[in-house]
Amino acid sequence: MSTAVSLPHPGTGTRTTATHCPYCSLQCGVTMTAGDRPATLVPADFPVNRGGLCSKGWSAPELLDHPERLTRPLVRAVPGNRTSPLVETSWDEALDRVVTAITATQQRHGRDAVGCFGGGGLTNEQAYQFGKFARVALRTSAIDYNGRFCMSSAAGAAIKAFGLDRGMPFPLADVAAADVVVLVGSNPADTMPPAMQYFDAGRARGAELIVVDPRRTSTAKNASLHVQPLPATDLALANGLLHIALAEGLVDEGYVAARTTGFDDVRAGVAGYWPDRVERLTGVPVAQQRRIVFALARGKRSIILSARGAEQHRSGTDTALAWIDLALALGLPGREGSGWGTVTGQGNGQGGREHGQKADQLPGYRKITDPAARAHVAAVWGVDPESIPGPGRSAFEMLDALGTDGGVRAMLVLASNIAVSAPDARRVISRLGDLDFLAVSDFFLSETAELADVVLPSAMWAEEEGTMTNLEGRVIRRRQAMSAPDGVRDDLQLLAELAGRLGASGFSGDAETVFAELGRASAGGTADYAGISYDRIDAEDGVFWPCPDPEHPGTPRLFTERFATPDGRARFHRVEHVDAHERPDGDYPYVLTTGRVLAQYQSGTQTRRSRSLQLIAPTPRAELHPDLARSLGIAHGDVVELATRRGRARFAAQVTDTIRPDVVFVPFHWGGGASANALTDPALDPTSRMPAFKVCAVAVTRVGVAEERIPAPEAAAQPATPAHQTPTAHTPHAPSRRRTTSVKSTPRFLQGVYPITGEGLGKPGPVDPALRYQVPEGKTAQALYFRGGNSTAELVYLLLVRDGEPMRWFPIGAKGDCHVPLRVVEDLDGGTVVELHAAAPLGVTGEIVVDLGLVEV
Secondary structure, eight states: OGGGGGEEETEEEEEEEEOOOSSTTTOOOOEEEESSSSSSSEOOOOOOTTTTOOOHHHHHGGGOOOOOOOOOOOOETTTTTTTTOOEEHHHHHHHHHHHHHHHHHHHHHHHEEEEEOOTTSSHHHHHHHHHIIIIIIOOOOOEEEEGGGGGGHHHHHHHHHHOOOOSSOOOOOHHOOSSSSEESSSHHHHHOOGHHHHHHHHTTHHHHHHHEOOOOOHHHHTEEEEEEEOOOOHHHHHHHHHHHHHHHOSSSSHHHHHHEEEEEHHHHHHHGGOHHHHHHHOOOOHHHHHHHHHHHHSSEEEEEEHHHHHSSSTTEEEEEEEEHHHHHTTTTTTTTTOOOOOOSSSTTTTTTGGOSSSTETTTEEETTTTTHHHHHHHHHHHHHHGOOOOOOOOOHHHHHHTSSTTOEEEEEEEEOOOOHHSSSHHHHHHHHOOOOOOEESSOOOOOTGGOEEEEEOOOOGGOOOOEEEETTTTTEEEESEEEEEOBBBBBHHHHHHHHHHTOOOOOOOOOHHHHHHHHHHTSSSSSSOOTTTHHHHHHHTOOEOOOSSSSSOOOOOOOOSSSSTTTOOOOOOOOOOOOOOOOOOSSHHHHEEEEEOOOTTOTTGGGGGGGHHHHHHOEEEEOOOOOHHHHTTOOOEEEEEOOOOSSSSEEEEOOOOTBBBEEEEEEOOGGGOOOOTTTTTEEEEETTOHHHHHEEEEEEEEEEOOOOSSSOGGGGGSSOOOOOTTSOOOOOOOOOOOOOOOOOEEEEEEEEEEEEEOOOTOOEEEEGGGGGOOOOOEEEEEEEEEEEEEOOOOEEEEEEETTTTTEEEEEEEETOOOEEETOOOEETTOOEEEEEEOOOTOOOEEEEEEOOOOOOO
8 A cells, every 4th residue: 555655647637645534443544536526535455454445434535525514714793692693704813713712711711711622533643733732822721532432441441451551452453363252342343344354254264253232233143142231231241251260260370470460359359240140230141151251261362352332331441441350361461362452433542542632641641640741741842841731621521511610611622523422412512502612623514513603614534644543553644635625724734823823832734743743742651653754654554553763663462571560460450340320210211322323423423414324324213122112102113202311312213123122222423303412321430531321211202103304302391401510429210109000120139249257156247338228118129039158167147137137047158158049038118128247256257248139119
């Protein structure tokens, strides 16, 4: 491919340029013929796609000359009045309004009152310069990007475990050579079809592909094994698989001893995840659990790949850590052809998070709180380290505080459609309306741009120079194949001009100049690009980071000798399953999950405007199992309304047996009345600040028969948008007591692994506050079973206590366990308090494993 960088066609005004598809993180190589519009492209034999291309890539040139393309800046006809129309203006007028608003806002409210929000589609150069612009030209801490909604949980887990986050720490080609690949929450057949050739090559050799997904996706249909866990239970499944690996002697003890730390704590933690308990939590049968573990352990080359299905939860970081724990216990990371990785989604989701768009990072994946990192970057930028702001709020937290005292009052958005892509989207749209000023740079008038005071037309992918970093960590060239329309600038030039107007120097609009500076700023950091140049990328079909100097070959495979931690060892982390932030109840009885479909991409700003893709996926559809559809009187194609505590949205029903009967799936590529993210839960992961996109409680109602244009839900029926607050605390919702023809029951479990110190067999006492349950008023409950385990060398007793009185004793032998059905125990009325106490011989210490199952009706 490097030989076809830019070749003119004799006798015509066109030229052929080797570049890359603008969409997903594969960054497939393409060859564009452009000059005399319209442009065309064909797939290239690049090492990643090897001549393959999906429908999105083939259709990409359609949008370059789309009639809705923005080619002139837009401003409000009446400044400050967003009800007035957007009208065309000059660049000088538009930029004057932006600079005036920034200056006035910072003078009135302080530097952090101006914020920046970026996108995972920006080039490395643009992402780097946006971070520098925020910290040098604006001197604000308020910057984050939409990758916080995508990759942050996996990134946080990788940094904790390995000391370094590169989504896939090995080349994609390793997937084809693996004997076993386990995909957790990923559907590459629809989201990145050219990648399937690697999975297909493995299966042709007899390799096993195991897919963990609540839907039977296009990927799952061709898998050797497909398991369908309940959404938000992937952590319990991973812990359960490690429990089996330990019980069956499948752990690579030599690898664990030589290359890791912290395994003893994890070993103790997974003791409570025995197979039948995990089956109850996840819905994955014990036989399937065992098959997955034995396949991974016996494969000469085994790979675990997780993705957003497992990670977009309030416990997404811990979930990724649980799968990393399993991979480490089996000795996979750093072994040739094996390991753990995460499937990056956005086109530059990897590079976009490495060089300064995130609220807590500086270029090279440096921590903004590290004095040495601040000093290094400040020297490159020519500023005082003390002038660089500290960490700011994460993406949703910044958005949720827009327009408030102490929050952002004026914001610049580049390449992100947050009105569609953010969780609890109606709330975010309301917050955008609370801003004093909003400027948006985009190709089209997106749902976010429609809310802006100033809209700036941006160059598209084929019209700009720069680099991208794909899912493997391969830095590739985005080459300019054609000129942008008159009056359109790329975002690198925009940032350079805005910085100059704000009195900041040292900003360039030339991509190669900025990339060279990025290399200096990243030098010595985790994501070190110092040895990468445009010439090297051209000559080598991309260069894998880290690459610290021009003589370094790049690093296709990480961790072969040591991990990126101070002692070179990977870190195990004990993690525990927690329930989803929102559980179904009488008002919202089903589980909603969201994701991508084949012919659309991200917020759909581009793909929804493609005529070709509209023919494939013209309508957003809600997937319902036939049993669920039958019970609700819904036929295929009917209009259904989905309701959560945050909003309502309408979709065409797609009745399919590829989904669990208790789960509803909707795509998130549409806005307006079909906005999936008007429904989603903004509860945040405590580490990554990732919202819980993938699971919330939902109600489903049939609205009517199929319609070509689905009407939006009635505005009056939409829930009120809540006041500004940080949505981290969980508020439980009591189940409804509404009369119904069927009995609704809720399982309750008192379970876990707890330390015990004996005070004598005659002196039982409470074990832990978690082993206490009070039956809600108006309910009844019944204990169904007890299971327990004992790590000590002495007999211990567990005592079931009802309202302070002994109800049942359970003896557990030394190093033993017991399992007792309890279906004959009497009903427990509302208000009853049930506890588990323990007794052991005086001075005996160890751990007990407890699992008391009850049902509440």
